[in-house]
Amino acid sequence: MAEILVLVDHADGAVKKVTLELLTKARALGTPSAVFIGAGYDKASEKLAEYGAAKVYVAEDGELDAYVTAPKAELLAKLVADTGAAAVLVPATAEGKEVAARLAIKTGSGVLTDAVDVSADLIAEQSIFGGSTVAHSKVTQGTPIIAMRPNATAPEAVPAAAERVEVSVELTDAAKLAKVVEKVVLPKGDRPELTEASIVVSGGRGVGSGENFAIIEKLADALGAAVGASRAAVDAGWYPHQAQVGQTGKTVSPQLYIAAGISGAIQHRAGMQTSKTIVAINKDEEAPIFELADYGVIGDLFKVVPQVTEEILKRK
Amino acid sequence: MKIVVCVKQVPDTEAEKRLLPDTLTVDRESSNPVLNEMDEFAIEEALKLAEAHGGEVTVLTMGPDGADAAVRKALSMGADAGILLTDPALAGSDAVATSYALAQALGTTEYDLVILGSEASDARTSLVPAMLAERLGLPQLTFASKVEIDGTDITVNRLTDYGHDVVKAQLPAVVSVVEKINEPRYPSFKGIMAAKKKPVAQLDTAAAGIDAALVGAGAAATAVVDAAQRPPRTAGVKVSDDGDGGVKLAEFLSAKKFI
Numbered sequence A: 001m002a003e004i005l006v007l008v009d010h011a012d013g014a015v016k017k018v019t020l021e022l023l024t025k026a027r028a029l030g031t032p033s034a035v036f037i038g039a040g041y042d043k044a045s046e047k048l049a050e051y052g053a054a055k056v057y058v059a060e061d062g063e064l065d066a067y068v069t070a071p072k073a074e075l076l077a078k079l080v081a082d083t084g085a086a087a088v089l090v091p092a093t094a095e096g097k098e099v100a101a102r103l104a105i106k107t108g109s110g111v112l113t114d115a116v117d118v119s120a121d122l123i124a125e126q127s128i129f130g131g132s133t134v135a136h137s138k139v140t141q142g143t144p145i146i147a148m149r150p151n152a153t154a155p156e157a158v159p160a161a162a163e164r165v166e167v168s169v170e171l172t173d174a175a176k177l178a179k180v181v182e183k184v185v186l187p188k189g190d191r192p193e194l195t196e197a198s199i200v201v202s203g204g205r206g207v208g209s210g211e212n213f214a215i216i217e218k219l220a221d222a223l224g225a226a227v228g229a230s231r232a233a234v235d236a237g238w239y240p241h242q243a244q245v246g247q248t249g250k251t252v253s254p255q256l257y258i259a260a261g262i263s264g265a266i267q268h269r270a271g272m273q274t275s276k277t278i279v280a281i282n283k284d285e286e287a288p289i290f291e292l293a294d295y296g297v298i299g300d301l302f303k304v305v306p307q308v309t310e311e312i313l314k315r316k
Numbered sequence B: 001m002k003i004v005v006c007v008k009q010v011p012d013t014e015a016e017k018r019l020l021p022d023t024l025t026v027d028r029e030s031s032n033p034v035l036n037e038m039d040e041f042a043i044e045e046a047l048k049l050a051e052a053h054g055g056e057v058t059v060l061t062m063g064p065d066g067a068d069a070a071v072r073k074a075l076s077m078g079a080d081a082g083i084l085l086t087d088p089a090l091a092g093s094d095a096v097a098t099s100y101a102l103a104q105a106l107g108t109t110e111y112d113l114v115i116l117g118s119e120a121s122d123a124r125t126s127l128v129p130a131m132l133a134e135r136l137g138l139p140q141l142t143f144a145s146k147v148e149i150d151g152t153d154i155t156v157n158r159l160t161d162y163g164h165d166v167v168k169a170q171l172p173a174v175v176s177v178v179e180k181i182n183e184p185r186y187p188s189f190k191g192i193m194a195a196k197k198k199p200v201a202q203l204d205t206a207a208a209g210i211d212a213a214l215v216g217a218g219a220a221a222t223a224v225v226d227a228a229q230r231p232p233r234t235a236g237v238k239v240s241d242d243g244d245g246g247v248k249l250a251e252f253l254s255a256k257k258f259i
């Protein structure tokens, strides 16, 4: 069976859940080969084996991480040529899509973004227009490149050999034009990652201040949830931008999404309306968020959120 | 400094978007076309850089005949000139073809910096900026929340999953901006009047040196096989908090097995 290249998403070897989802999908399409770029492979190898990587192409050369996306695309282009892979799967993150974009130009291939599923004949299911339309699409030229949305597949552990294959690429000058001179890493905390979480609790302008986000966090912790925020809350500096849910933030699709003090602007809905169950807490009964809420509480979040948190802790 | 801003005309953000059942392309007729919101941030950043460093801002759009409305809006915000790349052969171009067409159109003008939005609100692919950088062989400074220029040095903060990267390069470069970067200005009445007199050059594929066989629906590297609209989400239960809203919500969560 042909190889399916899976670009590993990791932080210094800590493999992101989306990678396990991609390996699971890749198994239905061919033989999954993980592509690990950067430092920390020792930490990653076990997970990749557990979730079915038959091979892992490992490129630990620090240069690959020192410039914006282009080096990764060059390495993948080389692997596509060398392996004759049938498809390349990348996570539909900002970085994943940019690697896909450059790879597409290099290999003369089409790219499909925001896939939530892909079938054995490489037809991708896409959730578009903020989830209001489901489309099936295919790549008609080159080696299909498919960017898969996190949290769309349940990862299944099916162990494989994860045979390590060292790879390297002689970077062109063009790949070394945008140099990363500093990486600013914000503290992450212990909560689940937004795009991976099965429950997300988000706060908006109604939360009123950064300190007040503590009540959102308490509810999130009671549920084992990730914390999200509307753009208004992020712009006000109450919560970091990585927590932004919406058109220009993260797209989340958890089992449960709780929006507190969020009006439900179209740009916010675009990032959360495929959530399985939606709960809204808002004091304005006309707030558009109620149009898509399975359960809406019209009320003051400063009363409702602490009360529901307390109830949950009591019932646990 | 010469700055070109790539802008796209898209269906109104607030409108329900859909694919046309016969061609499976975005229905652009049933709602008002508007300038992609994110591109207003790109225009604003270009205007600010030109104000700070001296220079000219040209807006470039590829789109149907009426797409010059997006260009006019940019001109009324303060951009100096426009280029409208329009040709029936371009209809149905995907991101791969769009980036090729824009790269060719850029070849007809001079520039030190190309600024784009980081995402168009219609298809939301975020592919064009990185593709354009790849095609032009220029530094890719995308998802910028801050841009600084000093002579030919350019430094941006690139938003990432973990915080941000500080990225340095030399001009000419390709930048895409996020909506955190600035507050776009509103066109003034004077700006709107002045825009009417500003030059907008119209290019077709031949004038831009575009091989028509490489663009349009026929050349697309991807194809939609089928599409269906999901039934819209409907509102469920709505309760008013009479002192026990939190308790009721906990009951709902419990019934749904979230607790």
Ligand SMILES: Cc1cc2nc3c(=O)[nH]c(=O)nc-3n(C[C@H](O)[C@H](O)[C@H](O)COP(=O)(O)OP(=O)(O)OC[C@H]3O[C@@H](n4cnc5c(N)ncnc54)[C@H](O)[C@@H]3O)c2cc1C
Pocket: A203, A204, A205, A206, A207, A229, A230, A231, A232, A233, A244, A245, A246, A247, A248, A249, A250, A260, A261, A262, A263, A264, A265, A266, A267, A268, A271, A281, A282, A283, A284, A287, A299, A300, A301, A302, B037, B038, B179
């Ligand atoms: C290019 C572009 C991209 C964008 N991308 C995003 C994006 O990715 N994500 C995003 O979220 N937005 C995005 N936006 C912004 C979006 O248009 C809205 O401005 C934003 O979502 C509003 O945030 P909000 O709901 O928190 O604030 P508001 O709209 O101000 O709503 C606050 C809500 O809180 C309620 N409230 C106030 N006090 C209380 C209280 N005590 N108890 C209960 N309820 C209370 C109010 O009734 C109101 O409904 C984008 C906009 C643009 C132009």
Ligand SMILES: Nc1ncnc2c1ncn2[C@@H]1O[C@H](COP(=O)(O)O)[C@@H](O)[C@H]1O
Pocket: B006, B007, B008, B009, B036, B038, B039, B042, B060, B061, B062, B063, B095, B098, B102, B115, B116, B117, B118, B119, B120, B121, B123, B124, B125, B126, B127, B128, B129
């Ligand atoms: N047809 C077009 N004409 C000009 N610029 C475009 C066009 N399509 C996309 N762009 C630019 O590329 C950005 C990202 O678009 P996209 O990759 O389609 O999400 C937009 O914000 C625009 O700046």
